[in-house]
Amino acid sequence: xxxxxxxxxxxxxxxxxxxxxxxxxxxxxxxxxxxxxxxxxxxxxxxxxxxxxxxxxxxxxxxxxxxxxxxxxxxxxxxxxxxxxxxxxxxxxxxxxxxxxxxxxxxxxxxxxxxxxxxxxxxxxxxxxxxxxxxxxxxxxxxxxxxxxxxxxxxxxxxxxxxxxxxxxxxx
Amino acid sequence: xxxxxxxxxxxxxxxxxxxxxxxxxxxxxxxxxxxxxxxxxxxxxxxxxxxxxxxxxxxxxxxxxxxxxxxxxxxxxxxxxxxxxxxxxxxxxxxxxxxxxxxxxxxxxxxxxxxxxxxxxxxxxxxxxxxxxxxxxxxxxxxxxxxxx
Numbered sequence: 001x002x003x004x005x006x007x008x009x010x011x012x013x014x015x016x017x018x019x020x021x022x023x024x025x026x027x028x029x030x031x032x033x034x035x036x037x038x039x040x041x042x043x044x045x046x047x048x049x050x051x052x053x054x055x056x057x058x059x060x061x062x063x064x065x066x067x068x069x070x071x072x073x074x075x076x077x078x079x080x081x082x083x084x085x086x087x088x089x090x091x092x093x094x095x096x097x098x099x100x101x102x103x104x105x106x107x108x109x110x111x112x113x114x115x116x117x118x119x120x121x122x123x124x125x126x127x128x129x130x131x132x133x134x135x136x137x138x139x140x141x142x143x144x145x146x147x148x149x150x151x152x153x154x155x156x157x158x159x160x161x162x163x164x165x166x167x168x169x170x171x172x
Numbered sequence: 173x174x175x176x177x178x179x180x181x182x183x184x185x186x187x188x189x190x191x192x193x194x195x196x197x198x199x200x201x202x203x204x205x206x207x208x209x210x211x212x213x214x215x216x217x218x219x220x221x222x223x224x225x226x227x228x229x230x231x232x233x234x235x236x237x238x239x240x241x242x243x244x245x246x247x248x249x250x251x252x253x254x255x256x257x258x259x260x261x262x263x264x265x266x267x268x269x270x271x272x273x274x275x276x277x278x279x280x281x282x283x284x285x286x287x288x289x290x291x292x293x294x295x296x297x298x299x300x301x302x303x304x305x306x307x308x309x310x311x312x313x314x315x316x317x318x319x320x321x
Contacts, residue, residue: 020235045236110220128185130224135187164216
């Protein structure tokens with residue numbers, strides 16, 4: 001990157017540093033896999049840099065960025081479903097070997113519960129639980145009504161509660 | 173399900189007005205099912221928050237390095253594409269002209285007329301094939317045929 005683009009990149013990096021942690025948390029919440037979350041964040045940053053000139057200010061930068069983070073993560077989820085990446089699951093288990101055993105089991109249970117959710121429910125519940133966003137903000141990001149957000153979160157919690165009870169009963 | 177029970181998600185997420193929240197709180201004391209659900213919701217929230225991972229400085233550095241490299245690569249690619257894009261129609265036009273003009277510079281044996289080519293070499297291949305080499309000035313034309321001469 002030369003000239004103006006280099007200056008643009010430095011300013012862009014400064015702005016993104018404020019959001020990157022929260023964007024990573026959203027990606028991780030949806031993907032439940034550290035490496036995939038890093039890939040998703042990287043793609044979000046590249047798309048954001050390319051699209052920032054056309055960004056419409058009325059929607060708010062956080063809505064725009066969260067929307068990208070959700071979409072990139074859901075793309076990876078869809079790809080993962082297609083590829084059935086069981087291998088990465090075992091790799092991550094190995095990386096986390098030194099973690100507390102109980103925490104690892106709980107993480108696995110949560111990951112399984114999260115993976116069992118349909119993608120739309122997953123995005124809504126992550127934005128609520130991890131980012132603590134209001135229904136209005138989530139509705140803007142997911143481009144749906146507040147009623148839809150409520151019903152997605154309600155159904156996600158219902159499914160997760162059921163799945164977690166099954167998982168933790170079997171493992172603990 | 174009672175109408176008020178359906179408000180549980182709004183209540184849990186703090187989406188009700190103060191007055192509505194008070195009404196729901198009073199309902200919670202009487203409704204065992206809703207109280208149980210609130211406990212489940214709270215466990216899920218804690219679980220998600222406890223197991224959420226943070227972006228560490230090392231990963232952050234790697235991600236930004238990759239982003240910069242990919243953007244530079246894209247910049248170069250775009251610059252190359254922009255600089256050489258005009259060549260595509262030029263090359264296509266030259267190719268069309270050559271296709272149309274070149275055959276008239278050569279005459280094949282089947283016409284029976286005088287050949288304009290400087291040199292012709294015909295080689296009979298073992299497998300029912302022939303190779304014709306036509307040469308005129310700077311041009312060389314190779315013609316491979318299955319037919320017998």
